[in-house]
Amino acid sequence: MIEARELTKRYGHKAAVSGLDFRVEPGRVTGFLGPNGAGKSTTMRMILGLDLPSSGSVTVNGRRYQGMVWPLYEIGALLDARAVHPGRSAYNHLHSLAAANGIPRSRVDVVLEQVGLTAVARKRVGGFSLGMSQRLGIAGALLGDPGILLFDEPVNGLDPDGILWIRTLMRSLAAEGRTVLVSSHLMSEMALTADHLLVIGEGRLLADMSLDELIARDATDRVEVRAVDHHRLAGELRTLGGEVTLEPDGTLLVVGVDSATIGELAAAQGHVLHQLRDVTSSLEEAYFRLTEDSVVYRAPVPA
Amino acid sequence: MNAHTVQTVPAERRYGLRARLRATARSEWVKLWSVRSAPAVLEATAVVIVVGALVLSSGYRSGWASLSASERAAFDPTYTSLRGIELAQLFVGALGVLAVTSEYGTGLIRATLAATPQRTQVLVVKGLVLGAVVWVVSTASSFGAFALGQRLFTGPMPHAALGDPGVLRAVLGGGLYLTLIVLFGTALGALSRSTPLGLAALFGVLLVLPLMVNLLPGSLADRILPYLPGEAGAQVWHVMPPSPRSLGPWQGFALFALYVVVSAGAVLRLTRRRDV
Amino acid sequence: MPIGTTDTPMPAAQAQRPPVTPLSRGRAVLASEWIKLRSLRSLWTTALAGFGFSVGLSFLVCSSFQSRWHTLGAQAQAHFHPIDISLGFLQITSLFFGALGALVVTTEYGTGEIRGTFVATPQRPLVLAAKALLLGLLGFGLALVTVSAAFLLGQSRLSGAVPHASLADPRAAGAVLGGALYLTLTALLGLFLGVLVRSTAIAISALFGVFTVLPVLVNNLPKGLVWRHTVPYLPSNLGFSLWHSHIEFLVRPMPAGSTLALYVIVTAGAGLALLRTRDG
Structure with missing residues (x-):
């Protein structure tokens, strides 16, 4: 488990991360979401004892990283896949x-096999593609068979096969009961991988809740209607109490009246409909709602 | 109708070497000043030249009494006040090497050559921009160092004035020498495309070669030394020749310039054929 | 793998985790650093270049003295010292060893690999100590081989009327050992300098500045009071004291060696202090 308390990092007067409070729990994939420059990497580096917090603290299994004697047995990390001497x-x-952590040499062969690099194990890293480098970085994270795994932007530069491979790997690691924290700025990827989300913007925690909760929160379900006489239909929907917006192409976006009611109304009033469709919120919309007003939303901490 | 129109270069800018050159020069100028290291290195150059004058001139001032008659006769007040240049050549040379190798190291060179496919032009303009900036900074610093040094040579010590024979040439020569150093560094940087190798090559030729030759028997060393690039080039900022076999200020400087031109020529030939 | 009831599951490899003792920790870091050192190609090319340069220069210098002996004046012949002449390359070889030391850390900073190192071993002083220990041992071995080989090859060129020396002469053996010590300390100085500046370019420029420009600039200044209390303590001049027989204005060998070691310790202290507080 990873736990941050009032975690703050300042560079000069600018706060890269301020007052972060969160726990990353085992058995699920926690997505660390935020735009570029939101402070995701800084936070990860503080977890790993690379950057020192200006104030507050972050612990791994209850201990500061610098105090861990054999850290790779407890936590493995993929930071920058290219950070290997090319020769x-x-x-x-x-x-x-x-x-460096007294891990038996046999583990090297095991993780190389696991990420599919056995064939190029003796080749210079300088000649690796970005995808191969990412796999090497992941192999390094898995070396100590740790209970906690950190992945910083693991799908950057990967082809669709590689992305699928990483997604499956992270899900299976979490299914084995491990703690998995993965940062990304790709919402679509997070929606497919993460069970739980930490959203940060400008160094502040904006949300700490499950993926479903985040999407459902403040979500406004809309109905999309295309009708031949959309002006008349819009007026009738408004009298039913609906909130109607007319798109430039003639599509009506209706909030407050469900699709069944709209269908009945159309039949009763003799409308010709070309389309009637429920629209549900996506993670992307939830995310933009969240970052728009930069208010801290928090799920109640489970007892 | 399609709202997009293909952007075209304004007709008056499409041809014309002068416009092309001006654009390249502006680009190199912006690149030089937009990284932190260049202004810092130029400041350090100026500081080292002036502080060098202060330290070395005070060294002679305080130890003058302990010098023998022959050592006093060999004392060159102009050269002594300008010797900060020997330290400054490290900064200026590194600036030249890094101006090229840092572009290769970061991969920026691909963007540079995509913007200006005329590779020869990019290198030549880069050299001209660097050379001009270094000439201004080091010439001004040379005058400053000379003035400071001469103020410290008082009492029985000889001191020089700009009107004395060869003195103005030596002070101007300080700036010219460092200008060639930055060009030499640029050429070696482009040749090696690697920062450590480029630095090692430049400093190896300028600093290590004379040390090596000095290990040889005296008569042999005296015969080789004057033709080494650094030793030859440095004649232009000496008033008194350091050894009877010295080439003379302008001859030495011309030889150094020849070394630089030859290495620049090799680079230009290579750059045109080499994959980036 | 079973899912534990505790916060974090017990992974398979955890059973084999080594004991938490300073000795086992130190040994693990040494093993890791040795693997990195062994596979750092620029280190070995620099060492090889330094060896070739030293041996070649000693050969060249001694050969030219042998062949031109008759052209030297009586005074130059009287001043000729075979040990000094064949070890003259040390003025320059120090650059190779300084660069070698610097490369051990600056390449890690340059590639960003240092972060992986510190994630595996958050005990940063331990990492630096392991690097220094390995570099010290390796450096001394390389230096001893380089200096002895260059000395022997150089002496083998001197014969007949030209004075020559052998390692059986305690003065020669002392000079060779002193030279090797000088190169080793220079490598360590380069290592800690590398920690301070984190950049290969700056480290190399600084080494050239300290070992080639500074001595040329100040050694021949009038030897006044200030000169006598500063110039002999330049690293290059302290090194000179360790291997050269003419050190009339310089420090005696023993205090010279200790002063150079003191420089290394001070630089190491500065490096450690920075390393602990600096973001990795």
């Missing part, structure tokens, strides 16, 4: 990381 082989890179 070194994939095997030597992983071997040096394993040795």
Whole structure:
């Protein structure tokens, strides 16, 4: 488990991260969502003891990272996949990381196999594609078979196969009961991978809730109607108490009247409908609502 | 109707070498000043030249009494006050090397050459912009160092004035020497495309070669030394020749310039053929 | 894998986790750093270049003295010292060793690999200590081989009327050992300098400045009071004291070696202080 309390990082007068309070729980994929520059990477680096918090604290399994003697058994991380000396082989890179934590050498072969790099294990990392580098970074995170995994923008630069592979990997790691924190600015990816979301904007926590809760929250279900006589239909819907907006192409967006009622009304009034469709909110819309007013929304902390 | 129209270059800018050159020069100028390191290095250059004059001139001032008659006779007040240049060449040379290698290191070079496919032009203009900036800074610093140094040479110590024979040439020569150094660095940087290699090559030629030659038997060393790039080039900011075999100010400077031109020529030939 | 009831599951490898003792921790970091050092190609090319340069220069210098001996004046012949002449390359080889030390850390900063290192070992001083220990041992080995080989090859060129020396001469053995010590300390100085500046370019420029420009600039200034209390303490001049026989204005070998070691310790202290407080 990862726990942040009042976590703050300032560079000069500018706060990159301010007053973050959150817990990352085991057994689920927690998505760390926010626009570029929101403070996701800074937070991850503080979790890993690379950057020192200006105030507040963050702990891994209840301890500060700097106090952990063999950290790779507890937590593995993929930060910047390109941060490997280009002249070194994939095997030597992983071997040096394993040795630093007394992890048996046999694990190097295991993780290379797991990410599918066995064939190129002795090749120079400098010749790797971005996708192969990402796999190498993930192999490094898995070395100690840790209970906590951190992935910073893992799907950047991956092809569709690679994205699917990472998504499946993260879900299975969480299913094994591990804690998985994955940062991304790609909403569509998060909607498919994460169970729980931490949303930050300008260094502040905007939401800490499950994916479904976030989407449902303040969601306004709308009905999209296309009718031949849309002006007349709009007037009739308004008298029913609906809130109607007319799109430039003639489509009506209706809030407050459900699709069944609209269908009955149309039949009764003799309207010709070309389309009648329920529109549900997406994570993307929920996200924009959230960041628009930059108010801190929080789910009640479960007892 | 399609709302998009293809952007075209205004007709008056489509052709014309002068417009092209002006654009390249502006681009190189902006690149030079928009990274933190260049202004810092130029400031350091100016500081080192002036502080060098202060330290070395005070060193001679305080130790003058301990010098022998022959050492006093060999004392060159102009050269002594300008010797901060020996330290400044490190900064200026590194500036030249990094101006090219940092573009290769970051991959910016691909954007640069995409914007200006005329590779020769990019390198030449880069050299001209760097050379002009370094010439201004180092010439001004040379005059400052000379003035400061001469103020410290008082009493029995000889001091120089700009009107004395060869003195104005030496002070101007300080700026010219450093200008060639930055061009040499640019050429070696473009040749090696690697920061550590470029720096090692430049400093190896300028600083290590003379040390190596000095290990040889005296008569042999005296014969080789004057032809080394650094030693030859430095003649232009000496008033008294450092050894009887020295080439003389302008001959030495011309030889150094020849070295720079040859390495620049090699680079230009290579750059045109090499994949980026 | 079973899902535990506690917050974090017990992963498979956790059973084999090594004991938490300073010794086992230190050994693990040493092993890791050794793998990195071993696979850092620029380190070995620099070492090899330094070896080739030293041996070649010693050969060249001694050969030219041998062949031109008769052209030297009586005074130059009287001043000729075979040990000093064949070890003259040390003035320059120090640059190779300084660069070698700097590269050990600056390449890690340059590639960003240092973050992986610190994630695996958050005990940053331990990382630096392991690097220094390995570099010290490796550097001394390389330096001893380089200096001895260059010395022997150089001496093998001197014969006949030209004075020559052998390693059986305690003065020669002392100079070779002093030279190797100088190169080792220079490598360590380069390492800690690399920690301070984190950039290969700055580290290399600084090494050239300190080891080639500064001595040329100030060594021949009038030897007044200020000179006598500063110039002999330049790293290059302290090194000179360790291997050269003419050190009339300089520091004696023993205090020179200790002063150079003190420089290394001070730079290491500054590096450690920065390392602890700096974001990785």
